[in-house]
Amino acid sequence: MKEKKRYTITAALPYANGPLHLGHLAGAYLPADIFVRYLKSEGNDVAFICGSDEHGAAITLRAKKEGCTPQEIVDKNHTIIKNSFTDFGIHFDIYHRTSSEIHHKTASDFFKTLYNKGSFTKETTEQFFDEEHQQFLADRYVTGTCPKCNSAGAYGDQCEKCGSSLNPTELINPLSTLSGKTPVLKETSHWYLPMNKHEDWLKQWIDKGILDNQQQHNPTEWRKQVIGQCKSWIDNGLQPRSITRDLDWGVKVPVEGGEGKVLYVWFDAPIGYISATKQWASDNGKNWEDFWKDNKTQLIHFIGKDNIVFHGIIFPILLKEHGEFILPTNVPANEFLNLEGDKFSTSRNWAVWVHEYLEELPNRQDELRYVLNAIAPETKDSEFTWKDYQARVNNELVAILGNFVNRSLVLTHKYFEGKVPKIGNTTDYDNEVLRSIPTIQNKVGELIMQFRFRDAQTEAMTLARLGNKYLADTEPWKIFKTDEERVKTILSVSLQICFSLSNIILPFLPATSKKIKTMMGCDKEINLNEGHQLNQPILLFEKVEDDVVEKQIDKLRNSNKNQSNPKAKAMKNEIIFDDFTKLDIRIATILAAEKHPDADKLLKLTVDTGIDVRTIVSGIAEHYKPEDIIGKQVSVLINLAPRKIRGIESKGMILMAEGNQGNLAFVSPEIKIDNGGEVR
């Protein structure tokens, strides 16, 4: 008997700023769901936690743009995301949200506890405030003249001309880069998490799995990329990070001086796991602390690789500093899923959206689960293509799994009116086949516990392959007339395989598992006794026809029919003519070009603008050789504030056109134009 354990399993909180696509599923939610379904089938005590991350500036900006409240934005997206999960078969114990009251209280209390312990440092500074946009400006959103060297275009944090570090308040004639207006000074303070103080124990923990002198986990079980990235951060030295922001959408900072401030996302969001657990526990008569404060509980975070440092470093610091909480025993981060040769991109609409898939290919959840798990980016980036989807569904689900179950049931109906036949004398071969069932089952379980879900699924499929082989080898259709008793045994064995299959595939293909049990009349109780009546077989999977995948590929490539380039970015907000006239764009000739001495991507150009000869630093070194561009006429934005780039002052900006692949081209006049000619 396996030991029953308690598990808290989290999946990264999706940001409620848009719907879910296949990359999200393959990255975190599907592997988490598979793991949880397996753990539960083994009788473990599991809380599977997720929810919407609903705070942050991006949501307030979107609300402003759409003319509604942030709450309306997150309400809409929370519903879409939640329904996508439900319909797809990702079965959280709770899908919560960070805008809920219990979350605000939990996060707030957590902050207070750490605050009272003196875990934070507080920095009070005068910061610039943009009155038009009603917000504080981060240092680099303020520019002005350097007080030390008098050069223009210094940034709020540093003058790149003389290299001196600055405070934005020291700048002469400061300007907000948001509104272009002069910001006002307002005092503000923020709290910082001094991560540098935690380097020592983190190193031990990541490297050796040792926490407070105890072996907390086995680091060889962690994925290489997770340990690698965490160590890379730690070895480079951790910096204090501010954990509050001047914003009004989020969890209010609950201490003196916290007015008008909220907790920053990576303090707020992971605590969402805790608050969701609390809600779930109170709804279900559980004690949430069992899931977060008992060191026999395994805490496991499923995330994508973009989230590694949050879950491998920052959140563990918060949990440990708090003192009562357990730390994760594993953080199985996946890499990224690509789509038809390109990265998923919301802005370019290069994506397969989960809610659209569910609508356009109804009742094919398990097919998508199977394919996404088969290609899950467990150790490296991987790629989803519709042709591969079609091939896997048709050649594996239909041909191997669906076919085996179907032929077993069809044969039983044909020969024995769909009643489970009596198992007679078994041959060595029968026994060997029967023995391999638990072997495969154990192997699948082991692989799942090692977070090797794609291997586990492949292993599960070997049982269906074995079933097909068993039928092909024993050929019951040939011997029915001569040896009915033998056929009874063969089909009895086949039906046992079918039933075992329904259990083994449960974590991967839950709907299919249920279908098999229903067909076998075993959905309420297991009954494979002689004479048990089976239901009429229905096909588990149907072939995906060419026109279906062609339509999907078409849709992807022509996501906007009237657009000749489907990958072109959407238009920016409308401007008025005055906005345009502020730009002074001229034709200029490149007189000289050389590689920037301390930079890979930069060229130092000398151009004749017709009104002067000036130096411009441009990030085009990967696209043009210096000697090839001398004499070329190009477009230059000449009234852009000068800026020091990697030690060289750049006065203006060369305009470049960018293709889909990131390739660059000059914007040049088609015939020679006098230098200084205006572009308008």
Place this chain on the structure above:
RNA sequence: GGCGAGGUAGCUCAGUUGGUUAGAGCGUCGGAUUCAUAACCCGAAGGUCACGAGUUCAACUCUCGUCCUCGCUACCA
């Protein structure tokens, strides 16, 4: 540029602490079969394990260097 992860059959990927002929699934080709959604089953072909050196009796595996891909980051206004 720095750091991290990769580069293995046409495709998607496994390869544990270096040890005989480098594996799986799909695809391809051939065979067999007809209970089954022209499905299943058997067999074969197919790889200088990115490239170059080195350590070793022995390297896909260890060391160094080079090239390429992805991520983070420094410098693309």
